[in-house]
Amino acid sequence: MKSHQGDALLLLDSIKQSLTAPHSTSADHAQILADISRLQLAVETPLETIYRIGHQTWQNACVRIALELGVFDTLHAKDADSVGVQELASAPGADTVFLVRVMRVVVALGLCDEAGLNEYNANPKTKIMTTPQGISSFKSWFDIFTPAAVKLPEYMRSQNYQNPTQSTNSAFVYATGSEFWDFLNKTPIQSHHFNDFMATRRQGKPSWYDIYPVDQELLFSCSNAETNPEEGRDVLLVDVGGNRGHDLVKLKTKYPKLDGRLILQDLPDVVAHASFDPEDDKAIEAMPHDFFQPQPVRHARAYHFRAIFHDWPDDSCRRILSHTAAAMKPCYSKLLISEFVLPDAATALFPATLDIQMMGLHAGMERSEKQWQILLDSAGLEIVKIWQEVKGGEAVIEAVLKN
Numbered sequence: 001m002k003s004h005q006g007d008a009l010l011l012l013d014s015i016k017q018s019l020t021a022p023h024s025t026s027a028d029h030a031q032i033l034a035d036i037s038r039l040q041l042a043v044e045t046p047l048e049t050i051y052r053i054g055h056q057t058w059q060n061a062c063v064r065i066a067l068e069l070g071v072f073d074t075l076h077a078k079d080a081d082s083v084g085v086q087e088l089a090s091a092p093g094a095d096t097v098f099l100v101r102v103m104r105v106v107v108a109l110g111l112c113d114e115a116g117l118n119e120y121n122a123n124p125k126t127k128i129m130t131t132p133q134g135i136s137s138f139k140s141w142f143d144i145f146t147p148a149a150v151k152l153p154e155y156m157r158s159q160n161y162q163n164p165t166q167s168t169n170s171a172f173v174y175a176t177g178s179e180f181w182d183f184l185n186k187t188p189i190q191s192h193h194f195n196d197f198m199a200t201r202r203q204g205k206p207s208w209y210d211i212y213p214v215d216q217e218l219l220f221s222c223s224n225a226e227t228n229p230e231e232g233r234d235v236l237l238v239d240v241g242g243n244r245g246h247d248l249v250k251l252k253t254k255y256p257k258l259d260g261r262l263i264l265q266d267l268p269d270v271v272a273h274a275s276f277d278p279e280d281d282k283a284i285e286a287m288p289h290d291f292f293q294p295q296p297v298r299h300a301r302a303y304h305f306r307a308i309f310h311d312w313p314d315d316s317c318r319r320i321l322s323h324t325a326a327a328m329k330p331c332y333s334k335l336l337i338s339e340f341v342l343p344d345a346a347t348a349l350f351p352a353t354l355d356i357q358m359m360g361l362h363a364g365m366e367r368s369e370k371q372w373q374i375l376l377d378s379a380g381l382e383i384v385k386i387w388q389e390v391k392g393g394e395a396v397i398e399a400v401l402k403n
């Protein structure tokens, strides 16, 4: 017990120092959060630890119910004024006894505050649960992903605990009878939540072009390149599996004078709902394309994939990469992959969990530097540089055709 106390006091000192430091980076922020988790582990008993972990499913269910009942919207609309349970329950027609029980959990989780007996008010965390970012992420996690998580132990038992390597055989398929992308295609409401989740999930976080110096690494060389006579103007970047184009729109906002075409590729139903109007913004072109087919855009300056390869097992990745490599121009085209590069040890909880999520949803995986290197090498590509702000965090992997 004594040594735990010692650990806790050391961690507390380190947290204090970090919080009072004059400047802090993303890496410092990640370190403070890691220290806080370690501090909690150092203070709580083993029994408290397993109770905290074991109750998370029920807590998430309460947040999902509160979201459905419009609790966060009502509290946020009232700003600093408190709202009684009668008012919270009246519009959706919920039972007040039931709602009080759910609200105890929501308050304890910190998503709003208690203002008195059965009275609540918004706090700084409440607002995010009223935005597309909070709503779409929670609906995706709970409604689309959780059924596969609940079935994961049973599924893995049925597979004799062999690492899943085929997207047609995942916990998601076991739980729903469909592969993830087919399921979304068949359920427009879930597809809508998932695509909103993709578009909003990175708000407030650096994007790939904040980590990778686009102006130095892509633009200068692109304007100096020969123009492709067949296509009229060089393609600067193809965002493969770019969803509804949110990333390209933000890239264009950051670099309004981009020289070269920007092309969004994704499945037909997804690009049909692109987040830009192709008539208004001629700079971005939407192109339905299945990345398991040959890449139709040849000799682009860059092919960018964000959060694509972690959705697939190695064999599928190799097929996508081989089509990309076949379209790349030697000594000119770059492959940019925005994903986690896992450390060899001490992986943070978020990427470690994301890896399991990818396994459960798609038989996919997060990869370490070595695993990326082997995968790219097997498709005729080599890593030039890994651009990364936080060790073990999200990175931009820059690769080219092997000599």
Ligand SMILES: C[S@@+](CC[C@H](N)C(=O)[O-])C[C@H]1O[C@@H](n2cnc3c(N)ncnc32)[C@H](O)[C@@H]1O
Residues within 6 Å of the ligand: 181, 198, 199, 240, 241, 242, 243, 244, 265, 266, 267, 270, 289, 290, 291, 292, 305, 306, 307, 308, 311
């Ligand atoms: C995890 S999302 C990432 C979206 C986007 N790159 C981002 O990071 O926000 C994966 C994307 O791959 C797309 N996708 C899935 N299968 C595909 C296929 N066979 N061909 C092209 N795109 C596909 C999905 O529609 C989805 O937009």
